[in-house]
Amino acid sequence: MKSAILSVGTELLFGQITNTNTVFLSQQLNLLGFDVMYHYTVGDNPDRLEEMIALAFKDCDLILTTGGLGPTQDDLTKEIACRALDDHMVLHQPSMDKLEQYFKKQNRTMTENNRKQAYMPSRAVVFDNDAGTAPGFALEKDGKQIICMPGPPREMTRMFQRRVLPYLETKSEGTIYYRMIRTFGIGESMLETKLLPLIDGQTDPTLATYAKEGECCLRIASKRETKEEAKEAVDAMLGQVQDIIGEYIYSCDNEELVDVVCAKLMKQGLSISSAESCTGGMFAAALTSVSGISRVFDRSLVTYSNEAKMFELGVKEETLAAHGAVSEETAREMAEGLRRVSGSDICISVTGIAGPDGGTEEKPVGLVYIGACFQGKTTCRKIQMRNVNRSWNRNFAVLSMLDVINRLIEG
Amino acid sequence: MKSAILSVGTELLFGQITNTNTVFLSQQLNLLGFDVMYHYTVGDNPDRLEEMIALAFKDCDLILTTGGLGPTQDDLTKEIACRALDDHMVLHQPSMDKLEQYFKKQNRTMTENNRKQAYMPSRAVVFDNDAGTAPGFALEKDGKQIICMPGPPREMTRMFQRRVLPYLETKSEGTIYYRMIRTFGIGESMLETKLLPLIDGQTDPTLATYAKEGECCLRIASKRETKEEAKEAVDAMLGQVQDIIGEYIYSCDNEELVDVVCAKLMKQGLSISSAESCTGGMFAAALTSVSGISRVFDRSLVTYSNEAKMFELGVKEETLAAHGAVSEETAREMAEGLRRVSGSDICISVTGIAGPDGGTEEKPVGLVYIGACFQGKTTCRKIQMRNVNRSWNRNFAVLSMLDVINRLIEG
Numbered sequence: 122m123k124s125a126i127l128s129v130g131t132e133l134l135f136g137q138i139t140n141t142n143t144v145f146l147s148q149q150l151n152l153l154g155f156d157v158m159y160h161y162t163v164g165d166n167p168d169r170l171e172e173m174i175a176l177a178f179k180d181c182d183l184i185l186t187t188g189g190l191g192p193t194q195d196d197l198t199k200e201i202a203c204r205a206l207d208d209h210m211v212l213h214q215p216s217m218d219k220l221e222q223y224f225k226k227q228n229r230t231m232t233e234n235n236r237k238q239a240y241m242p243s244r245a246v247v248f249d250n251d252a253g254t255a256p257g258f259a260l261e262k263d264g265k266q267i268i269c270m271p272g273p274p275r276e277m278t279r280m281f282q283r284r285v286l287p288y289l290e291t292k293s294e295g296t297i298y299y300r301m302i303r304t305f306g307i308g309e310s311m312l313e314t315k316l317l318p319l320i321d322g323q324t325d326p327t328l329a330t331y332a333k334e335g336e337c338c339l340r341i342a343s344k345r346e347t348k349e350e351a352k353e354a355v356d357a358m359l360g361q362v363q364d365i366i367g368e369y370i371y372s373c374d375n376e377e378l379v380d381v382v383c384a385k386l387m388k389q390g391l392s393i394s395s396a397e398s399c400t401g402g403m404f405a406a407a408l409t410s411v412s413g414i415s416r417v418f419d420r421s422l423v424t425y426s427n428e429a430k431m432f433e434l435g436v437k438e439e440t441l442a443a444h445g446a447v448s449e450e451t452a453r454e455m456a457e458g459l460r461r462v463s464g465s466d467i468c469i470s471v472t473g474i475a476g477p478d479g480g481t482e483e484k485p486v487g488l489v490y491i492g493a494c495f496q497g498k499t500t501c502r503k504i505q506m507r508n509v510n511r512s513w514n515r516n517f518a519v520l521s522m523l524d525v526i527n528r529l530i531e532g
Numbered sequence: 533m534k535s536a537i538l539s540v541g542t543e544l545l546f547g548q549i550t551n552t553n554t555v556f557l558s559q560q561l562n563l564l565g566f567d568v569m570y571h572y573t574v575g576d577n578p579d580r581l582e583e584m585i586a587l588a589f590k591d592c593d594l595i596l597t598t599g600g601l602g603p604t605q606d607d608l609t610k611e612i613a614c615r616a617l618d619d620h621m622v623l624h625q626p627s628m629d630k631l632e633q634y635f636k637k638q639n640r641t642m643t644e645n646n647r648k649q650a651y652m653p654s655r656a657v658v659f660d661n662d663a664g665t666a667p668g669f670a671l672e673k674d675g676k677q678i679i680c681m682p683g684p685p686r687e688m689t690r691m692f693q694r695r696v697l698p699y700l701e702t703k704s705e706g707t708i709y710y711r712m713i714r715t716f717g718i719g720e721s722m723l724e725t726k727l728l729p730l731i732d733g734q735t736d737p738t739l740a741t742y743a744k745e746g747e748c749c750l751r752i753a754s755k756r757e758t759k760e761e762a763k764e765a766v767d768a769m770l771g772q773v774q775d776i777i778g779e780y781i782y783s784c785d786n787e788e789l790v791d792v793v794c795a796k797l798m799k800q801g802l803s804i805s806s807a808e809s810c811t812g813g814m815f816a817a818a819l820t821s822v823s824g825i826s827r828v829f830d831r832s833l834v835t836y837s838n839e840a841k842m843f844e845l846g847v848k849e850e851t852l853a854a855h856g857a858v859s860e861e862t863a864r865e866m867a868e869g870l871r872r873v874s875g876s877d878i879c880i881s882v883t884g885i886a887g888p889d890g891g892t893e894e895k896p897v898g899l900v901y902i903g904a905c906f907q908g909k910t911t912c913r914k915i916q917m918r919n920v921n922r923s924w925n926r927n928f929a930v931l932s933m934l935d936v937i938n939r940l941i942e943g
Contacts, residue, residue: 128571131740132740132742133558133571134558134568134569134570134571135558135559135562135568135751136554136555136556136557136558136559136560136561136562136568137559137742137751138555139550139551139552139555140550140551140554140555140571141550143547143551143573144547144549144550144551145547146547147544147545147546147547148546148547149547150547151546151547157545157546157547158545158574158575158580159545159572159573159574159580160539160544160545160551160571160572160573161570161571161572161573162554162570162571162572163569163570164569169569169570173570176587191720192721193720193721193724193741194724194731226919227918227919228916229918232721232722232725234721234724234725235721252920252921273743275924329548331548397813399820400817400820401813401816401817401819401820401821401829401832402808402812402813402814402815402816402817402820402832402834403813403817404813405812405813405834405836406811406812406813406814406817406926408812409810409811409812409813409834409836409886409926410812410922410923410926412887412888412889412922413889414836415836415837418812418836418837419836419837419839419840420833420834420835420836420837420840420844421812421813421832421834421836422831422833422834422844423813423816423820423831423832423833423834424831425816425820425826425829425830425831425832426826426829426830426831428830429830429831429874432873433831433833433844433873462843462844463840475820476823477823478823478824511821511823512821515820515821
């Protein structure tokens with residue numbers, strides 16, 4: 122089935138934000154076996170929107186739209202889509218109830234303009250929005266379908282995964298099964314080089330690499346008549362992949378590294394604390410993004426200044442003087458000091474040079490030491506990462522800390 | 533002048549890569565005073581490409597294309613653009629010379645298909661490609677213009693900045709001047725409601741609202757004959773906006789709240805430390821994302837457990853027992869304890885319920901207390917935010933902390 126993706130929003134045409142919705146939806150549609158023929162972006166202009174829908178329907182049977190479902194004057198996607206498929210708007214009571222409840226729960230007055238979010242085309246299949254106020258919907262006529270979703274990526278992806286995907290799966294021919302393999306510690310071109318024997322001349326299953334910030338993903342996908350056949354083919358190839366690059370794999374089911382590590386910590390009942398310098402709280406922020414982590418996470422001491430390292434963690438003044446804040450010696454003393462104050466089973470520390478300033482020939486930007494106390498032993502990993510930029514470097518340091526923990530608690 | 537951006541490339545339709553070219557070009561065109569009406573992405577399909585060009589020219593006078601200029605069979609942008617503007621291809625000798633030199637320098641044989649990159653529409657203004665092999669060009673007929681550039685972002689942006697931009701500057705009428713106003717503490721629909729008198733029936737300047745996570749932006753833009761006139765019009769409207777919603781504005785020049793606060797701290801030489809619970813390190817992470825912040829940022833104590841609150845900050849056991857970890861009393865004791873250990877000029881604390889679990893009727897998810905010690909006084913702000921999700925709630929708590937500081941150090 123041929124499809125098109127239509128993004129509605131003037132902020133996209135101004136170049137204020139990057140359109141991540143089309144990337145996500147293109148991948149999803151491809152996985153379902155739909156061909157994506159076009160991406161369009163239009164502003165908040167009803168006439169152009171109507172034009173685009175008509176144009177897309179000339180050779181596509183499915184249009185996915187994002188944006189233009191909100192409460193403001195500019196939000197007109199719903200009305201235009203409705204008209205394009207010869208329908209009329211009616212009050213969708215369940216949506217109105219949800220909307221009223223939502224505002225009541227927050228002790229907020231629902232302004233009049235919000236009400237229109239509860240009106241739907243009369244023939245629409247309505248999709249609840251679990252992450253916002255504007256519901257989405259699917260509308261069909263004479264084999265032409267339009268599915269309208271909210272613009273904010275968080276709302277759109279959740280609605281897509283929970284509601285639209287199951288709906289679309291009933292409309293696709295054949296079944297696709299895929300697994301997203303997550304790796305850390307290997308770059309995309311090296312990954313592709315090592316897996317070339319499997320990638321070259323591939324037909325089904327397909328193997329594709331994707332770079333993420335500081336890490337790499339692998340998608341293994343197969344399209345067969347039944348889900349079982351597709352799964353079998355994918356798992357067989359996964360076995361081959363594991364033989365080649367298994368040491369870098371931390372998840373075969375698209376889990377984030379922080380979730381894998383937190384699940385292990387919680388399962389094994391291991392308490393954890395951290396002592397951070399260059400990461401400035403990002404490591405603790407990552408751990409505490411996981412609901413329920415209070416079961417095991419005790420504290421993070423973000424000792425940004427040398428004074429704080431000495432006061433909070435007992436790092437010795439002589440150590441700082443002799444080796445500097447960014448050194449194996451300091452990383453070890455931070456981890457051991459943390460162990461003394463917190464008593465946590467796992468005490469991890471990090472000290473490094475995030476950049477852009479602060480680097481020298483001896484200690485360049487991207488140099489990081491990660492100390493760890495576990496089961497009575499103190500270890501230290503030294504990393505010299507490539508200096509991409511401050512944000513990327515700090516993120517990579519956090520991933521490295523998670524990797525250190527993941528390998529420590531493996532057994 | 534109305535313009536459209538057309539991206540050519542099947543890899544975009546597969547969702548393999550994010551289209552950063554359109555973001556860049558949209559910003560550039562807007563700054564030149566051109567209105568961007570559409571973004572299109574098409575695959576390597578000559579018929580659709582021709583269709584899209586014809587469609588765009590219905591109401592646009594300028595089309596920028598990226599992609600499809602390479603040596604392969606699929607690269608047909610040039611030929612299609614040429615046809616659309618009634619021209620024919622000829623050998624462009626300077627381009628052929630450059631191409632031959634390029635291959636010679638690399639000790640590579642130029643394959644036959646590479647030659648076509650040196651053929652150009654006969655009336656074209658040719659743009660050299662300093663970062664790749666495919667030159668770009670501008671072609672015009674009867675007031676309709678098309679500018680074709682390479683797909684790889686690095687090649688495209690370099691060609692644009694060095695060659696296309698000077699070319700376009702001769703073609704733009706009038707100048708756009710705009711300011712991005714950043715606000716915190718007011719929602720998008722309430723903002724629109726309050727500014728309705730200015731938004732309704734607007735012509736020039738224009739006023740548009742954009743939602744960001746936890747905050748709102750306002751774009752005021754004017755297009756006049758000279759930059760001075762446009763600036764005057766924008767600043768006049770900004771004055772009107774400030775009269776209505778000035779209390780929520782933290783920047784009139786598109787700065788992030790964290791950057792505004794950090795700049796103030798560094799300028800005033802005020803040291804700062806934090807004591808975080810529910811934000812779990814996110815506040816410190818935000819501050820330390822700013823290069824040079826070590827001048828003022830001392831430490832953050834992420835006291836996630838009650839034990840840590842008592843040990844690190846001296847929060848009293850009786851206080852926790854009587855009022856709970858999430859209370860004004862605890863927030864105040866965290867801030868005051870932090871002041872004792874760190875001595876920082878500003879000591880800020882936060883304790884709250886990030887969710888999804890942990891809420892009760894009395895203390896629902898989204899309840900947050902922010903304590904602050906400054907100039908000998910301890911203050912506390914209580915917030916009941918709407919419960920969006922854990923991540924959003926934590927981010928909003930961080931923004932609220934920054935807002936507390938921003939208002940404390942205003943004078």
